[in-house]
Amino acid sequence: MPELPEVETVKIGLQKYLVGHKILDVEVKVPKLFQGDPKNLTGAKATGIRRVGKGLIIDLNNGYSMAIHIKLTGQLIYRDEKTKNVQVSKEKVGQLPSNATHVIFTLDKGAILYYNDRRRFGWIKVLPTEEVSELPFFKGMGPEPFKDLTLEKFKKVISSSNTAVKPLIMDQKKIGGIGNIYANDALFLAGIDPRRKAKTLTEEEIEKLYKAVYNVMEKSIRFGGASELNFVNVLGQEGEYQNHSLVYGKQGQKCPKDGETIKKFFLGGRGTYICPKHQK
DNA sequence: ACCTAAACCTGGGCGC
DNA sequence: TGCGCCCAGGTTTAGG
Incomplete structure (x- = not known):
């Protein structure tokens, strides 16, 4: 489950599909997973994706970032006109949105990003970009394979x-x-x-x-x-x-x-x- | 510094 | 069929 290779796989996907999109609206269905003000996301464009350990950071062009940990069962799923016919895993995703969909990001150009989390262990935090590295989870991260683990x-x-x-x-x-x-x-x-x-x-x-x-x-x-x-x-x-x-x-x-x-x-x-x- | 266990949750699998 | 229990694993927190 989500260890470095899985989170890296998500990162690569977000770089390909999410970066460049503007976030138009955020619907938070399960507030417990979401910290910070969703209003700080609206109108902002995703400029880059970082991975720190098993955590993800989505950087925006308005000075804010979104830190995400998918823990055991989190999923970030992107849909737009071009990808809507891609076969999702019936067993693990099913219909979108599902009853495991807890946050919905409406993007520009008709795209949507879903945050699903069957067990609700994951978290999303919205905060100023310069404060992300101060979060204990990121600050305490040890050296990593493919990065600085010599x-x-x-x-x-x-x-x-x-x-x-x-x-x-x-x-x-x-x-x-x-x-x-x-x-x-x-x-x-x-x-x-x-x-x-x-x-x-x-x-x-x-x-x-x-x-x-x-x-x-x-x-x-x-x-x-x-x-x-x-x-x-x-x-x-x-x-x-x-x-x-x-x-x-x-x-x-x-x-x-x-x-x-x-x-x-x-x-x-x-x-x-x-x-x-x-x-x- | 090190260890263990519980907590956070839900669904799938198994025994009965 | 179905109930009850265990188990899955990332992280935090509490306690020894």
């Missing part, structure tokens, strides 16, 4: 912590963007037991894990993200990574590498999947 920084984070390596790499303050699916798959690919104390990893293992994180995320971005839960792109289409995951959600199945049965247990309260044979 091998050197990664080594420092891993080697200076006594925490189990999986919860550590999922800690957004330590490293931005990694969630449960990619943490599981990267550790599997690197052959490392998720319960290992991070500082016990050898230099070689840290490098392996670093490459594995990039590997699984790059692959997922190519597949348009993972649609295990409710994830779809801005046209309402599902991603494909869930059909290509390595170990996530595969308990009871055979490890493709050595045939061992994949085990599931909980670590830090999260479902954790390993091949007990080659993850040491």
